[in-house]
Amino acid sequence: MLLGPPGAGKGTQAQVIADRLGVPAISTGDIFRANVSGRTELGLQAKSYMDAGDLVPDEITVAMVKDRLAEDDAKGGFLLDGFPRTIAQAEQLRDSLHELGQALDCVLELVVDEDELVRRLSGRRVLVDGQWVQRDDDKPETVRHRLQVYREQTAPLSGWYDSEGLLTQIGAIGAVEEVTERAMSALETCGGARPDGPSAG
Numbered sequence: 001m002l003l004g005p006p007g008a009g010k011g012t013q014a015q016v017i018a019d020r021l022g023v024p025a026i027s028t029g030d031i032f033r034a035n036v037s038g039r040t041e042l043g044l045q046a047k048s049y050m051d052a053g054d055l056v057p058d059e060i061t062v063a064m065v066k067d068r069l070a071e072d073d074a075k076g077g078f079l080l081d082g083f084p085r086t087i088a089q090a091e092q093l094r095d096s097l098h099e100l101g102q103a104l105d106c107v108l109e110l111v112v113d114e115d116e117l118v119r120r121l122s123g124r125r126v127l128v129d130g131q132w133v134q135r136d137d138d139k140p141e142t143v144r145h146r147l148q149v150y151r152e153q154t155a156p157l158s159g160w161y162d163s164e165g166l167l168t169q170i171g172a173i174g175a176v177e178e179v180t181e182r183a184m185s186a187l188e189t190c191g192g193a194r195p196d197g198p199s200a201g
Contacts, residue, residue: 001080003157004110005150006143007117008172009179013110014081016180017187023077031064032056042067058089066096080104085154090161106190107161108183110172118143166190 002010002017011027018025035043036050042064046056065083068074084090097103112120121143125132136142161167168190170182 001084001104001107002082002110003107003154003161003167004172005112005117005155006146007121008110008112009176010081010110012176013172013179013183014079016176017183018079020180020184021077021079021187023079024073025079025081026065026068026074026083027081028061028065028083031068034068035064058086058092062089062092062096065093066100069097069102070100084157087156087160090157104166106168106187107157107166108186109158109161109167109169110179111169112172114144114147116173117147121146 002014004010014025014027032043032046036047037043042060046060046064049056049060061083065080069078084093094103118140121138122134122140124135124138126135127133137146158167158169168186170179170186172179
């Protein structure tokens with residue numbers, strides 16, 4: 001599993017590392033989209049909350065993740081990106097994985113100082129009507145609020161997974177390739193990239 005604040009590079013590293021390990025990179029965003037567009041029972045339940053502007057309850061989110069991890073392509077291993085976000089979700093995920101006969105091998109935390117995160121995120125631009133513009137959620141004051149929410153809700157996972165003996169921190173400043181090599185080296189020491197093939201997560 002990859003842990004880290006917005007702008008740390010989780011999405012990029014998740015795909016690269018998953019490709020190197022030959023396992024699927026699984027994000028809750030992808031899972032939500034698949035369930036909602038596929039009109040699954042869980043997807044319809046989630047959509048009712050989303051349409052009302054409410055957060056989707058953990059029980060529904062975790063159930064979607066569990067269904068995804070039970071698919072054939074994840075049986076040989078997987079990489080979770082952006083989930084869990086809270087300790088309550090982490091506890092439910094642990095129980096769900098236990099029911100599937102699996103467990104996380106390693107949690108990699110991408111470490112980047114806050115000033116660098118603000119610089120990265122507030123420097124992003126999107127193309128709109130032929131012009132590069134800054135998204136509202138990438139403005140510096142909004143970025144700092146997002147980081148505050150992360151510190152309050154998700155950062156405690158670092159200590160929780162450390163107490164579980166699963167956490168490894170790596171510096172996430174530098175070229176994508178450099179960060180990937182740090183991640184792969186870390187995985188070798190915590191069991192996520194054993195030479196006998198991919199493991200549970």
